[in-house]
Amino acid sequence: MRKHWAVLAFILAPLFLFSCNSSEKEIEESPFNVEQESEAALRVGFSQVENENPWRIAQTISITEEAAKRGIELIYADAGGSTEKQIDDVRYLIEQNIDYLIFDPREYEESAPALDIAREAGVPVIVIDRSVKGEPGVDYLVEIVADFHREGERAGLWLKDALDGTGNVVELLGTPGSSAAIGRHEGFRDAISDAPGIRVIDAKSADFLRAEAQRVMESIIQSKGNRITAVFAHNDEMAIGAIQALKNAGLAPGEDAVVVGIDGAKDAVKAIIAGEMGATVVNNPFYGPTTFDVIERIERGEDVSERIVRKETVIQQSNAAEEIDNAF
Ligand code: AHR
Numbered sequence: 001m002r003k004h005w006a007v008l009a010f011i012l013a014p015l016f017l018f019s020c021n022s023s024e025k026e027i028e029e030s031p032f033n034v035e036q037e038s039e040a041a042l043r044v045g046f047s048q049v050e051n052e053n054p055w056r057i058a059q060t061i062s063i064t065e066e067a068a069k070r071g072i073e074l075i076y077a078d079a080g081g082s083t084e085k086q087i088d089d090v091r092y093l094i095e096q097n098i099d100y101l102i103f104d105p106r107e108y109e110e111s112a113p114a115l116d117i118a119r120e121a122g123v124p125v126i127v128i129d130r131s132v133k134g135e136p137g138v139d140y141l142v143e144i145v146a147d148f149h150r151e152g153e154r155a156g157l158w159l160k161d162a163l164d165g166t167g168n169v170v171e172l173l174g175t176p177g178s179s180a181a182i183g184r185h186e187g188f189r190d191a192i193s194d195a196p197g198i199r200v201i202d203a204k205s206a207d208f209l210r211a212e213a214q215r216v217m218e219s220i221i222q223s224k225g226n227r228i229t230a231v232f233a234h235n236d237e238m239a240i241g242a243i244q245a246l247k248n249a250g251l252a253p254g255e256d257a258v259v260v261g262i263d264g265a266k267d268a269v270k271a272i273i274a275g276e277m278g279a280t281v282v283n284n285p286f287y288g289p290t291t292f293d294v295i296e297r298i299e300r301g302e303d304v305s306e307r308i309v310r311k312e313t314v315i316q317q318s319n320a321a322e323e324i325d326n327a328f
Helices: 005-017 054-069 083-095 113-121 148-163 179-192 210-227 236-248 266-273 288-299 320-326
Strands: 043-048 073-078 100-103 125-129 142-146 167-173 198-205 230-233 258-263 279-282 307-310 313-316
Touching: 043 054, 043 083, 054 073, 054 236, 054 288, 073 083, 083 100, 083 113, 100 113, 125 288, 142 288, 148 167, 148 179, 148 198, 148 230, 148 258, 148 279, 148 313, 167 179, 167 210, 167 236, 179 198, 198 210, 210 236, 230 236, 236 258, 236 266, 258 266, 266 279, 266 313, 266 320, 313 320
Parallel strands: 043 073, 043 100, 100 125, 125 142, 142 307, 167 198, 167 230, 230 258, 258 279
Antiparallel strands: 279 313
């Protein structure tokens, strides 16, 4: 294994490097006189959750293209939506003698053993997008994540306004155990907690998948029918699946039921323009530039924040046309 200072820094981090206590700690300069290698290209592993929906595809392309642009060798593994496989993938990537692991953890708790595997092998981990149980600077090096609670809250505030304080909502949840589903659920419930007229009449997981959301929504429509006046989906894929289910049942999305999603996907922005969807909270999937900036700064021995939190925005009728070209 190559002896980049960052690798040693990661192994020794709890003891020597990360001495500050704030959540936005900076990586201090290595106290060790370890020679840096500059001649060989970096070799980085990327453990992806799955690669089916537009958000995931955009994220994979962003990481892949950015690595290629910088002459970094990328080894990619797609867990296909299985936490167990993702842990095996991490083992496999580490066997490929990587200098860093970029890890997008499928679940918050169940994915944490992957960190132990990386730590034992002395491979520094950059956690991206979803969070995993552990602490930056101790259990992994840096996290570049979304504020899922805030995303759910923005969706809830938007819906509360759109419903004028009264409505029956169906919540379609993402992958159980994922920080994305946990945060979005809690943020949404917090946002509507002061609106007693808004009731969540059903909440079921559709695993962030469009076809599954359509199936789940069709069965909810059978029992709740036209009592449903709103749908909050934890991502746009599920929002589009719900819209299809509403249409199949003879209900008009946007009129009979207002639909709000998260991601900022092109299909969602088109649905907003068509009046079938109310809003989407943008969760930017383009992680490549920031992730490799962080890795290269560490390689140069520069300071980086241990926690980088990305900002969300909202697309709705008023700005959908101007945002369509940024959507994926
Ligand atoms: O973790 C981010 C979520 O994962 C995205 O919202 C979703 O589309 C993806 O599967």
